[in-house]
Amino acid sequence: MSRLLIVVDRAKDWAPYYPSEDVLTFDQYLQYASPATGRVRVINLCQSSKYLSKGYYCSLLAEARGHNVVPSVMTLNDLSRKGxxxxxxxxxxxxxxxxxxxxxxxxxxxxxxxxxxxxxxxxxxxxxxxxxxxxxxxxxxxxxxxxxxxxxxxxxxxxxxxxxxxxxAPSELDESEQDQFAAALDRFSSIVWRKPRSRRRYRFDLAVLVNPEEELPPSDETALKRFERAGRKLGINVERITRRDYMRLPEYDGLFIRETTAIDHHTYRFARKAEAEGMVVIDDPVSILRCTNKVFLADLLKNNKVPTPKTLILSKDQKDAVARVVTELGLPVVIKIPDGAFSRGVIKARDEAELASGLKSLFRQSALVLAQEYFYTEYDWRIGVLGGRAIYACKYMMVKGHWQIYQHGESRVESGGFETLPTYEVPRNVIQAALNATRLIGNGLYGVDIKQSGNRVAVIEVNDNPSIDSGVEDKFLGGELYTLIMQEFLTRMEDKRRG
The missing domain is CATH 3.30.70 (Alpha-Beta Plaits)
Incomplete structure (x- = not known):
């Protein structure tokens, strides 16, 4: 459980705001004894931040005590350098x-x-x-x-x-600014506004990063609520955050990303910061890096002899790209940009003209493009893997009259049907291919997409941020799926605290 402290010069500096036991004067903070366990977050609101002032010493002492402080000494030093x-x-x-x-x-x-x-x-x-x-x-x-x-x-x-x-400092603000400051602080860390006696104490705090505006989020509203209930039953306070809460991360013990990830994106920055703060993170930054770029993933799987469709990595400077694809992969063929998601940036070329046009279009977006043999199946397996073991299995059916499980129209996205099965009913070579692929990525939560035709299996991709929606991936396990994932967070957070 994290503890939030707000440090001011004098008690009267906090007079316009809601009283709280979390507000300390600088002199009280000097005598503050850190709890044996849990994180301490300090918001330094002392009036002067000049070198060797109370504000400077507040941040300096906080860092010496292992507290997460805003502003940090580095920030105070940076603000003193105009350049x-x-x-x-x-x-x-x-x-x-x-x-x-x-x-x-x-x-x-x-x-x-x-x-x-x-x-x-x-x-x-x-x-x-x-x-x-x-x-x-x-x-x-x-x-x-x-x-x-x-x-x-x-x-x-x-x-x-x-x-x-x-x-x-708060003492400089007029009434209008006081209201703005109070509202911003409330959003930044709502803990300070709760009366202590009404708080329920949890052993750990878990942040779930979401984007309420996302068209195809990894988890729907019902699934998010089930994660919250499962976590709280295990003693984990599960709280949703958005990209606006970047600086609040150190208040938590863990971060669960439930927003579609990308490298050049705030989700990756959140994962990096959380890892730097010593938090348990799923998706961790290494998994995001390895999974979200299909060029890296294709090379990784090939070099480690994990079965995949025949694949070529093409450069926009290659003059013979079309001829090479036709010779080595044949037609039809699938071409895709390295960082597409939900079937975006993927083209099926049926002849050389479509291939040349498709490559021209995709090379405008990326210096490298993947070409993959066309391996049609009526469905794709999705094997969910957590901590090195398979926890759920789904068959995602192709959209009727289409060759993918998603079809993007002008106004809506269509998806095919699904079938959820217990993992013990999945062919052994499919499960093994999923485990072999994720072993190369890390120890987090993954969704492995696999095609199967007879005895042949081929790993299409490994998703670091797999969909877990109510009524789909949880169709067989129900609430147990959410408990499994929250239990993994609990185990890892306990290990962090002990270690």
Missing amino acids: LFSLQLDELDRPVVRWLEKAGAVIEPAADEREATHEVRVRSFFGQVAQPELKLVARALFERFPCPILEIVFKRRKQWQIDSLRPG
Whole structure:
């Protein structure tokens, strides 16, 4: 269980806000004895952050005690060095510059208005601002300089730029800003607003990263609720978070990613940060790296003699790509970009003209493209593997009249039917192929897609973030599937705490 502490200079600095036992003065924090177990998270709201001030010592002591503190000493040092944040805004969205033009006040007049110096001052609270146009800027600055209250000064001489950044304190805020700060703190860490006597104490805290707007999320709403119930029965407080909660990660003991992952994406950054904080992570960053790029995965499986369809890796500079594919793989053939998901970025070419056109289209998106023999089956196996053992099995049927399990239309996505079976009814060579493939990736939760025709099996891909939806993957095991996964988190979190 994590503990949240808010440190202020004096008790009266917190007077406008909800009273809480989690609020300490700096002098009280000096005498604070860390609990024997669990994480401690510190939000440093001391007024001065200058070198050797109370605010500086608060962050320094927190780091010495192994507490996760915002802002860190590194952030305070970085904010004192203007060169690190004097950033040009040329590449930001037009609405930002337009808003600054309207809001800017002249501070140094000039004969030519274009040469005058304009200034805008804005306060950001945990990366949130009242001005919609500046939200992306504030969030980016918070991720680079995590600070509860940050005063941002924009100046325009010949062009707009960030002129200064300064940590702020609650005592500097007016009533309107106090409300903004309270709301931002509430979102950043709701624990402080709960009355202690009403809290139920859990042994561990698990964050589940979701995207409420995602069209095809890995788990539906019912499945997420079942994960939450299963975790709480085991003494795990399961709480959903979104990409806005990046800086809250150290409050938790584990991270479960239930949002489609990619390398150039916040899901990968979340996994990296969680691992760096010593948390239990599924999907871990290595698994994301190995699974989300099909070029890497194809080479890995081939070199380790895991059965796959015949595969070629093509470069956009290859002049003979079409001829090579036809000669070595034949037609029809499947071509795909390395980082597609849910059957996106995948083309079936029936003749040389379609192949040439398809490669031209995919090479606009990626320097490398995979070509794979066309291996049609009426369904794909999906074997769920957790911690090196198979825990569920599904047959995903092809969409009627289509060659894939998903078909993307202009307005909706169609999927074929499914059949969920106990793993002991799955052919042994299918299970073994799944285990052999995941052994090369890691020890997390995976969904292995496999084609089977007679005695031949071929691993299509390994998903680091497999679908677990109510009424589909849990059709046979029911609630036991969610308990198995939560039990794995519990075991790993207990091992972390002991170790």
